[in-house]
Amino acid sequence: MAASRFAHLPVPQNPAADYKKQCIEVPGTKRPGQTAHYRGSAYPYVTIDAPDAFTNLLQIFDEGLRRSKGGRFLGQRPIISKQPLKYADYHVWQSWPEVDVRRRAVGSALHKLFETGTLGGGDLPTVGIWSKNCPNWQVIDLALQAYGKVGVSLYDTLGKDSAEFIVNHAELTVIFATPEHISSLLKLAPLTPVLKMIVSMEPLSPDTKSALSAWGETVNVQIKDIAELEEFGRANLIEVIPAVADQIATICYTSGTTGQPKGVVITHGSMAQAVYGYLHQFEMTNDMSMMSFLPLAHIYERVMELVSVAVGGQIGYTTGDPLLLLDDLKVLQPHFMPSVPRVLNRLYQSAMSAGAAPGIKGALFRKAVATKLHNMRANGQFTHALYDRLVFKKGELLPKIQSSRPVTDELRFSYGMTENCGSFVRAWTDDPTSSGTVGSPLPNAELKLVDVPEMGYSAEDKPFPRGEICMRGAQRFTCYYKDPKKTAETIDEEGWLHTGDVGLLDDCLRLKIVDRVKNIMKLAQGEYVALENIENIYSGHPLVAQLYVHGDSLQSYLIAVVVPDPVQLAALVSRIRSKAVSPTDLATLAEAAKDPQVVAAVLAELTKPAKKRGLKGFEQLRRIHLTLEPLTTENGCLTPTLKIRRKETYEYFKAPLDGLYALGEPSKL
Incomplete structure (x- = not known):
């Protein structure tokens, strides 16, 4: 095969990389109101002018x-x-x-x-x-x-x-x-x-x-x-x-x-x-x-x-x-599959449901997962000679799946957006403690965090700096077509792309997504809440197929539309009523979704991980509308990329949501 100036690609993992210091601070770049500029430490920083880089x-x-x-x-x-x-x-x-x-x-x-x-x-x-x-x-x-x-x-x-x-x-x-x-x-x-x-x-x-x-x-x-x-x-x-x-x-x-x-x-x-x-x-x-x-x-x-x-x-x-x-x-049987959080959460929940199987089968699965997670966190190893053969058989796909945004803490991902070609930061291979983070910048990108004072995030926060995530690099987009105003709002005069996401840099200088600047609202008592962040936390529960969090500036608490997973809902209803209900019996499930006892049980289940993840009282859901009617592109609640259209979703579910607020404040806030 003829020689090529791109023959060195892909570049293997750097054996000398310091997992305890995954970013390097660019000297002289620290300024008030923001962190210094950071670059990834695993490889030398490169630009589009590098002789061995793709340019078209x-x-x-x-x-x-x-x-x-x-x-x-x-x-x-x-x-x-x-x-x-x-x-x-x-x-x-x-x-x-x-x-x-x-x-x-x-x-x-x-x-x-x-x-x-x-x-x-x-x-x-x-x-x-x-x-x-x-x-x-x-x-x-x-x-x-x-x-x-x-x-x-x-x-x-x-x-x-x-x-x-x-x-x-x-x-x-x-x-x-x-x-x-x-x-x-x-x-x-x-x-x-x-x-x-x-x-x-x-x-x-x-x-x-x-x-x-x-x-x-x-x-x-x-x-x-x-x-x-x-x-x-x-x-x-x-x-x-x-x-x-x-x-x-x-x-x-x-x-x-x-x-x-x-x-x-x-x-x-x-x-x-x-x-x-x-x-x-x-x-x-x-x-x-x-x-x-x-x-x-x-x-x-x-x-x-x-x-x-x-x-x-x-x-x-x-x-x-x-x-x-x-x-x-x-x-x-692919070697890898790019995906996004919504899909991976469902795959993850489907896989984890195997752990609920009765008898030795479920016990063996739980033991296999616990062992492999321990190994991953201890030494970054995904494989296991015995359990890969007995339980996972043809191998795991999940470690090979790439995602554009973070999902559950058990999986590791990259982070990007359309405006930087989905290419910004990524978790390092075999990093045993990277769960919940998205890693450090790719070798041709830079990162900094900028204060968001109205949300209480600052580059001076202890123990870790926090702020709006900004990136710079040749993969950044040029402009919004025929829209100079929105372009100027997104790209500043120094070429930094302001992502609208809030992150922190942990003790290994890895980026972690913690909030969203956009879709922030103020409750009646003056507290700010980030609706998307709250949705992400609640959506990780196996009971949830879809979830929309709603707030009103004249109210002091949050409510939500919850579309449950039929399998999980059927199991919960069966326990409550001491009578088996099939996941395919949609008529019974739809009737159960209107039962106050079932609704209360679902809310109680969802509240457990919300508290565990540290949501403050005013950030937790106080009432929910349980429905089997999904949010779809057809009813206008979702965009083509399956993101929630907030205004349209509220209008679609206006009657039940307004009805929840009409009940008055819950007894415990």
């Missing part, structure tokens, strides 16, 4: 192609039956050379269409992708990177209003979409006059293609499928167009919990640096696979898939059905 996304693909040796690249489980829907227990794979040919065809076609004026006309050569994760999603994105186009991803669960806003705001003249989204786009066409072409990402039957094309003609939108576009590209093939670091690669629209989505402008250099940072202390080779589950519209998933691309790895795509996640994991 084409370098990443070329390096992966070189390492792949023509092996398999993108795979998915084919559908073998539609009635009933059933997926194969294997993946069909496209090889690296096949994907290279396809990205050149798609990219050449788009370039020709923009060049002739068939597409384009806006400020940027933007191209939309509206689909769940699949190999074609990645092929299209690789084509955009290779031919100077700006990708704009739309979450698969995006609602009508947000879709309309993004199409117009980003001036999307062409969108690649799955068949189910094509009709939605055609309905929006009178409101989105910029849209000129829709490309189906899946084959269309002749009848469907004819009907959609006829509909498209009435609203001046062409309908094509990806095979047709690739054929046009092969007839107009051109070489890949070189890219530079400051060239815009994508606009990621954040699914804001209030107002319209913000378009986060990210360059080739920013995404390439995010990948470069994660390739430190990261064990992956071209014979390893990752599972694509988190939406590709999510920047963290895109960066982690690019990490796999950089080493010539393999990416297996799930069915897209969350209920089949465990089946997808069983079929692919």
Whole structure:
């Protein structure tokens, strides 16, 4: 294999790293109202100007192609039956050379269409992708990177209003979409006059293609499928167009919990640096696979898939059905899977429920978990010769899962946001005491904490400094598209990104997330509460499937909507009523959710960990509305990334929540 200036990647763990001092203070940077600037201590600090660092996304693909040796690249489980829907227990794979040919065809076609004026006309050569994760999603994105186009991803669960806003705001003249989204786009066409072409990402039957094309003609939108576009590209093939670091690669629209989505402008250099940072202390080779589950519209998933691309790895795509996640994991048996707290909490709770099994089976599981947790904390070791064979059998996936935010204290994670390409800090490998922290900065990022006086957080706090987390580095975004005001509110004059999260630096100089600057409210007695932080603490209980905390500035206490886990609720109701209730008996569970005795029991259970985690009295829930009706994107309570829309959720549950406050103050506050 020919030599490459990126051959040193991924960079192995530094054997000389000091686990007791994971950050280094930059001399002369301490100022009033903030900590000094900190950099990670495991590796030398690097910038985008380093000779062996990625500066654009084409370098990443070329390096992966070189390492792949023509092996398999993108795979998915084919559908073998539609009635009933059933997926194969294997993946069909496209090889690296096949994907290279396809990205050149798609990219050449788009370039020709923009060049002739068939597409384009806006400020940027933007191209939309509206689909769940699949190999074609990645092929299209690789084509955009290779031919100077700006990708704009739309979450698969995006609602009508947000879709309309993004199409117009980003001036999307062409969108690649799955068949189910094509009709939605055609309905929006009178409101989105910029849209000129829709490309189906899946084959269309002749009848469907004819009907959609006829509909498209009435609203001046062409309908094509990806095979047709690739054929046009092969007839107009051109070489890949070189890219530079400051060239815009994508606009990621954040699914804001209030107002319209913000378009986060990210360059080739920013995404390439995010990948470069994660390739430190990261064990992956071209014979390893990752599972694509988190939406590709999510920047963290895109960066982690690019990490796999950089080493010539393999990416297996799930069915897209969350209920089949465990089946997808069983079929692919991936080496790692990027994820987010909501998913990991459910996986964690599902795994821990095995410990409640009666007899020797449950006892053995509890003993195995306790032993492995002890070993992890004592010496950082995840493996165990006996229990891996008896209990965990095919090995653990959880230690190999990467998450973009912290979750339960038993697991370790990285921390980032769309505005820094999900790439900022990460827990060190084999750190025995890192539970509950998110580690230290990647080698190309800097960290500092800034006072939040209204919340009582200060860089001078003892024993550990606390404050709003700020980051700086080449992976930071450029601006919010067409929104200089919000850009100036987020990036200060020295280039620091203000995250809106509150953290502390512990005795090993590791970052720990402790609060949220945003979504803070003042109760009637003048106490400030951080609603998201309280939600995170209560949501860790196995009883909770979903939870929304609500406060009112005219009230002195907090209330909540709790959507319970049916299995856990059934067990609790069975104990209370001394009569077995099945988790599938939704009618009985719905009736029980209205029973004051059951509601009180659920609240009592949730209060135990809240007290254990140190929530003050005014931060604890005093009343709850128990319901089996979930918070969803369809009822407007969740964003496409499954974040809670606070205003909309309150309006949806207004009657029961107002009813809880109408009862007056609880007897004990």
